Amino acid sequence: MKILTVDVGTGTQDIFLYDSQIDIENGFKLVLPSPTMMVRKRIQEATRSQVPILLTGLTMGGGPSSWAVNDHLKAGFPVYATENAARTLDDNLDAVAEMGIILVSDDEASNLPTSIQRIEFRDFDFPAITDVFARFGVSLDDLAAVAVAVFDHGAAPPDISDRQFRFDYLDERIRERNALSSFAFLAKDIPPIMTRLQAVADSARDVDAPLIVMDTAPAAVLGATFDPIVAQRKQKIIANIGNFHTLAFRLGDKGIEGVFEHHTGEIDLPKLEGYLQNLADGTLQHETIFNDMGHGALIYNKEAMLLNGEDFDVVVTGPRRSMYSSALTPTLSPRERESTPTLRPYFSVPFGDMMIAGCFGMLSATTDLLPNIAEDVRASLKGAGGAGTPPWEIG
Template sequence: MKILSVDIGTGTQDIFLYDSNLDIENGFKLVLPSPTMMVHRRLKQALHTRTPILLSGYQMGGGPSAWAIEEMARAGIPVYMTPSAATTLNDELDKVEALGIRIISDDEIKKIKDVEELELRDFDFNLISKTFNDYGVSLKDLGAIAVAVFDHGNAPAGISDRQFRFDYLDERIKAKNSLSAFAYLSNDIPKIMTRLQSVADSASGLPCPLVVMDTAPAAVLGADFDPAVAQRKAKIVCNVGNFHTLAFRLGEKGIEGVFEHHTGEIDLPKLESLLRALADGSLKHEDVFNDMGHGALMYSNEKFEFGKDDFDVVVTGPRRSMFALSQKERENLRPYFAVPFGDMMIAGCFGLLAATAEILPELAEPVLGSLRSGRGRGVAPWDG
């Protein structure tokens, strides 16, 4: 049985093909440019030649792609977008038009001449399938596909995207105190989670069930399959992403606290201060939100003590090198860089597999058997 897992971030899309017939370390993996970076590069070429652009398709991750689209519009180059593609920039289309971008219907596409057309989408199954097929690996016999993206949600006009996302996180944690609460079958996606829904819409006609999930909980869940992390009943796991840094405080009963900030707005001292406040229960929502972050939630008044074990905080994510500085001073938090099955970059894929096993119980036995196989292997944590 095979499961294709795809963790789509800002810099890379990390792909792991699980095969129950193989040891999990032998599963095929790819780390490729993210879809938003691929679009960014295409648009930079069009900017250089001043080629008009027609963007169709679906809502996808912004950041680099959005910056390139806006740069073209500012340069006076004609930019046309269909309504669904335009939500990549903003769910309120009048704000997209205010940038100088023309919104056109799908019926009007054929009337637009002398433009380069580019289809926006986060998940391109056909392209991934072709890549594997070029190496003699077929994706026709998949038991499931699991995809992770970051979704702010569709906030109503006048409501902060950051506050809206944290209200959503709070609702999910209270409904199901588990990291897998942020994963859904494609037909169960909440209506407010428009980017998750766009992944499902763009993947219609797949040969198997589709599971979608938020990226950071997937990475944190995947980090727990590092044997040193799995041995801890209580832990703080911090995922330092290219755009967002999210830390979960986890205990025997589930999620005890969480905060999410923009990586570009923090340095190591600020991050360690937030982690200490998360540990002692003093962290407040406004401490993060008023600092241009997303926010914080606390569900326990008990204190998590640093310094009593061989490491303080579990770290994962593509920007985890931020913590390398703390090796120089023992008074700073001692990080452990999680490497589930020997590979930090696809931690999110392992989290996706665990969530898929819960959502599709018919797949649970082989998947969980494979994932748990690594937990007993001794790995020495960082010792300073």
Template sequence: MRILCVDIGTGTQDILLYDSQRELENAYQLVLPSPTMRIARAIRRATRERRAVLLTGVTMGGGPCQWAVEDHLRAGLPVYATPEAARTFNDDLEAVAAMGVRVIREDEAMRLDREVVRLELRDFDWAAIRQAFEAFDVPLRPDGIAVAVFDHGAAPPGVSDRKFRFDLLAQRLAERRDLLAFAYRAEEVPPVFTRMRATVETIRRVFDGPVAAMDTAPAAVLGAILDPQVAAWRRCLVVNVGNFHTLAFRLNEGQVEGLFEHHTGFLDGERLDRLLEGLAGGTLRFEEVFEGMGHGAWLWTTAPMAVEGVAVVGPRRGLLRRSRHPVYMAVPGGDMMLAGCFGLLRAFADLYPEFAPKILEAFQGAPRPAPWEVDRE
């Protein structure tokens, strides 16, 4: 049994090919540039060459590719985009047009000059991933696929994207107060998550097996608690310090008692320490985070928690290296960068119980043949 897990972040896309015949630590892994970084580089090449850009495809992650588009426009060069691609920058197409992007129909895009640099937007690139594995003689024929993307949700006009996303997180936890609340079967992804749905639909064009989708930060936190040391704690904080977003959960026996989400670029070690102190102490308020340009905070209880530890994952985890809290740099499966993928794999087991026994056994460290013995079979 093989499950392909792809955690798509701002800086990197982290890929795990779980194989039930191998030890989890021997699973094939890739850490590659994120799709938005690849598109951003292509746009910047077009800027240097003074060429117009056409964006087609579907809604994907913004950030670097949006910044590249803005720089391209400031250079006085045109950017065209079909409606679904344009929603990468804002679900409100009038707001995209206000940026200077020319939103055009698919038939208009086909008639544009051949000199235009044509870029297809998508978060999941099956052909590229398959080629990467097959270059090393690993056929990519998974039995299931799990993918994680960060999705603000399609906020109504005039509503803050930051607050809208945070309200969606809190609403989900009102229904189920554990980290698996943020995982969905492909057909169950809410329509409000336009990026996640676009990613799932992209996968569906090339794969007809079971597909799971999850938000990136909860996936990384779920992966972190699979580290045996973190799993042994009853009361703890778990933090994912991503390249763009930082999300921290307060957990009591695996149940979420509180959380906050912030933009990593607005944090330093001292400020992050203060937020964690408020989360553990039950004093953190929504306004404290939101007014500091974060998404918000939510507490189920204001009772102080005596935490046994603070588990940290994420590419910017160095912000907490000098923390005054009892920080532990978690390494689920022996690899911090794959925390999101391990979380995705655990969520896949929950969503598709027929796959659960082997996956859960792998997390418990059940013996497997050595890789060279598997390859001889």
């Protein structure tokens, strides 16, 4: 049995092919440029060539691609976009038009001159991934499931903050079912407000297997729990420090005890550690994070959690975990000592690989949504996961 997992981030897309017939450490993996970085490169090439561009396809992750579009406009070159692609830049199409982007229908797009550079937006390109594996003699024709993770703010109404909208969604999911896997959905069950998740499903029409979509940060945190040292802790805080967003979960015997989400670019190590400490002692306030330009905080268990364990205080994962790099440096300059962590971090490496923690999290979530394949997958995940309560038994 094979399951393809794809974790789509800002910098990279991390791909893991699970095969129940081999040890999970021997599974085939790829770490490739993210779709938004690939689109950014194509737009920059068009800017250098001084040609207009047409954005087509689906809603996808922004960031680098959005910045490249803005640079193209600033350089004085036209940008056309179909509605679905334009929502990558802003859910409000009026705001997109105010940027100077010319909105066109699909029919109008097909009739534009061929001299205009056409750039397709999509977060998940199954044919391209299939082709890469095929070049190495690996077939994806017999998949039992496909799981894809992306970060989705959700389509907030014009009068509601997208940060608050996103956090209300997190609260709703946790209250409905207190488990990290509650952020995963079968394609048919995606909430209408989660437009980027739905766009992933729309891009996977050629996938002949059940499709599961999941939020990236909970997937990474869930994956981090499969590190055998992390698994031994019944109560822990796991911080996923991503390129754009930092999300920390406090986990206990009954599931999620608290969570906060911030923008990585808005915090430094002292601020992060203060928030982590307040998450542990149950005093972190939603307004504290929100008023600091973050998304917010939720506390479900206000009983203080003791951080100073014998081995570590907080579990850290994510591509920007280098924020804690001074913890690994024995000799520091006076300036570097100012950013020395006060909390002792443990850098989770589930199955020996931090980069694909989200893929392992998706595999675990898949067992909740597809019970028919759960036994084999859980056996594989538990086989190298060490002691402790398996994540699917929490909550």
